[in-house]
Amino acid sequence: MAELGRAALLVTLGLSVYALVAGGLAAWRGKRRLAHSARNALLAAFFSTLVAALVLVAGFVRDDFSLAYVAGHSSEALPLQYKVSAFWGGQEGSLLLWLLVLTGYAALAVWFARKRARDLVVWVTPVFGGIALGFTWLLVAVSSPFETIAAPADGNGLNPSLQNPYMVAHPVFLYLGYVGLAVPFAFAMGALLSGRTDERWIVATRRWTLVAWTALGIGQLLGAHWAYEEVGWGGYYAWDPVENAALIPWLAATAFLHSVMIQEKRGMLRVWNVTLVSLAFCLSLFGTFLTRSGVVSSIHSFTQSAIGPWFLGFIVVAVVFATAMIWLRLPQLRTTAKLESLVSREAAFLYNNLLLVALCLTILWGTAWPMVSEAVRGESVVVGRPYYDFFLRIFGLPLLLLMGIGPLVAWRRASLAGLARAIAWPAGIALATGALLVALGAGSSIPGLIAYTFSAFVLSAIVVEFVRGTAARRALTGESIPTAFGRLVGRNRRRYGGYVVHAAVVLLAIGVAGSSAYDSVAEGRLARGESLAVGGYTLTYRELTERDGPNATEIRAVLDVRRGGDDLGTIAAGKNAYSVEQQVSNEVGIRSDLLTGEDLFVIAEQVRDDGAVVFRVFVKPLVNLIWLAGIVFVLGSLIALWPDAREERRLATRYARADERSETPATT
Amino acid sequence: MIALSVAGVLAIFLLYTSIAGGGTPSVSPSELATRTGEVSLAGRVVGAPTGDAHGAGLRFVLEDIEGAHKKRVTVLYKGSVPDLFRTGRDVVVTGTRRPSGLFVTTPGSMITKCPSKYQAAENPS
DSSP, X not given: OHHHHXXXXXXXXXXXXXXXXXXXXXXXXXXXXXXXXXXXXXXXXXHHHHHHHHHHHHHHHXXXXXXXXXXXXXXXXXXXXXXXXXXXXXXXXXXXHHHHHHHHHHHHHHXXXXXXXXXXXXHHHHXXXXXXXXXXXXXXXXXXXXXXXXXXXXXXXXXXXXXXXXXXXXXXXXXXXXXXXXXXXXXXXXXXXXXXXXXXXXXXXXXXXXXXXXXXHHHHHXXXXXXXXXXXXXXXXXXXXXXXXXXXXXXXXHXXXXXXXXXXXXXXXXXXXXXXXXXXXXXXXXXXXXXXXXXXXXXXXXXXXXXXXXXXXXXXXXXXXXXXXHHHTHHHHOXXXXXXXXXXXXXHHHHHHHHHHHHHHHHHHHHHHHHHHHHHHSSXXXXXXXXXXXXXXXXXXXXXXXXXXXXXXXSSOOOHHHHHHHHHHHHHHHHHHHHHHHHHTGGGOHHHHHHHHHHHHHHHHHHHHHHHHHHHHHHHHOOOHHHHHHHHXXXXXXXXXXXXXXXXXXXXXXXXXXXXXXXXXXXXXXXXXXXXXXXXXXXXXXXXXXXXXXXXXXXXXXXXXXXTTEEEEEEEEEEEEETTTTEXXXXXXXXXXXXXXXXXXXXXXXXXXXSOEEEEEEEETTTHHHHHHHHHHHHHHXXXXXXXXXXHHHHHHHHHHHHHHHHSOOOO | OHHXXXXXXXXXXXXXXXXXXXXXXXXXXXXXXXXXXXXXXXXEEEEEEEEETTTTEEEEEEEOSSSXXXXXXXXXXXXXXXXXXXXXXXXXXXXXXXXXSOEEEOTTOOXXXXXXXXXXXXXXX
């Protein structure tokens, strides 16, 4: 079996080299048949990678411990779903997943664009080939998942904290996001290589970018939820380098999603867009590098390994290539369209971009600071939570405000008076909300108060947009409210899907502000029958239970929960002792109040021999809005992603014309 | 416009670093001797930990992870102990070195920097 896996990876290596070399030659010399065969090589590379991946999955499912990777990450007693997810429990498997996702994206993107952007695909193929080559080389030569050993009786097992449904899904979504950014990057580079610097590469990859961005967002939320439930320190995001590694490219991609709209609409910001997409892709490579190389110490980091230098080299190649291409095509990328006014939709997008990139780069700077300071001052300095919180407030809060204002500003040139009229309602509602919150005592946290006031502003601005749109449609067509609303959204999926995503970001902001600025915490050692009070709850420690689970001994402390005079039942927190892995993991107790979005969060820090337990209890208001935001986020993305027949037809005619132009012999 | 914004970002950045200083130096046990301020100390746990993190404090010894001349320092720690804390593991704690040589930590500052978190500690070959 291992031979088959290795052989499949060698085939992928050959196919990637072919896609790169033959594809490059074909594009350069204009050889159509060769280009065709290079493209097919790229498609085939997906299937050979799939074979390798299936071999590894089979190895896990069949407990084939002669594969070193399987022996290192699985055991016979492991439940089936975790045997499968152990695939990406380590470095080699994660790299293989990267390659599988990459070749999958490449094959699909190239296949779907083969008609509409034929001359672009010719140049995109070698770019994909090059990226695939980098990863295949790592898998073949440096870090192979198919190393064999004399099979031990049982494997080492999977780390207990990875034995969680979220850890089955989280890495997959994260990789769908990271790697998906390769699609717009490859098309952008293809466009630069081909010399066609119009917005076609953006149109051809719009949905791919959105898919990648959505997946990266979901991946992070799943990771946050995993951290919240499983790591059990009472938070969901710790500004850990590895968490930042996913957030940084997501922020760059968010900026990109916004700025491409200006290029599509006004033909502006071409240089900026290719720069942003290169930044986003290189940052996603950097993120993978951070998690794989062990260069930054992190609670998540993998073993320091041989792939570090290779990976760094790979990133350098990508950065140099992208920079050189942008530099080379700078004359063609320059546009004549100018920003007409600082009060306009374009300008709002621009501010949004600057804030997002500023946030992205300051987080990157903080994450890389231990390395930078090591190199410059000879001592590694770590920046902590205050650094990130500071910049999140400085850049994040204006960004939140802008999210409300931006959609209300007219394109090209807006008058200040018109803008004032447009924001009058939302601003009034926001101020009233702010005043109400101060009266309720939310003034204990100024950033929290500002976040809530801005959130009220954005939410009401979004509602106003929906109401105005529906009313205008009704006035025009005389449709009923639900019909008008449905058609409004259906005919402008991008716009209204975007607003729904904005609403999700607001929910996220409310949840984050609520759970971090207004939470309460208590800690205490309780003997049986003793109580602890926190945030309006009273917890009484009842008993200690112990039972044998499938692969762990589960110890739970059971507490009665009361709030005011109400009996809210019991909550259990404890520890699991995993026998094969010889590890203990904290199992927290969480009681969610679905009406208020508040969580009661109990950690059993220490179980003493005499039966007393040290508890740490958090009350986190509104934290559930963060997870609700995830659902709304997906909904909004789906609306924006949903295929639109009218848009397709419009694009088809537009590019049919463009193709005719490009296929007539060039006379210029 | 863009240049202005970049300048603005830089200004904010300088403002921050001047107000808050910048972060905590990360050192190994052998680099600790000359330190007085707050540092984050990364090392490998050697010997058996004693005491109670939720009582008078947990005492353990950290040793340099790398290098030929490994030095050791005794750490006093209170607060949450991560699941992965154990003899032989790599941990990071934040705190200050007392004149006595004892490293007293900020409560709850321990994170485990565990090589076997995702990867088998040694290849079973």
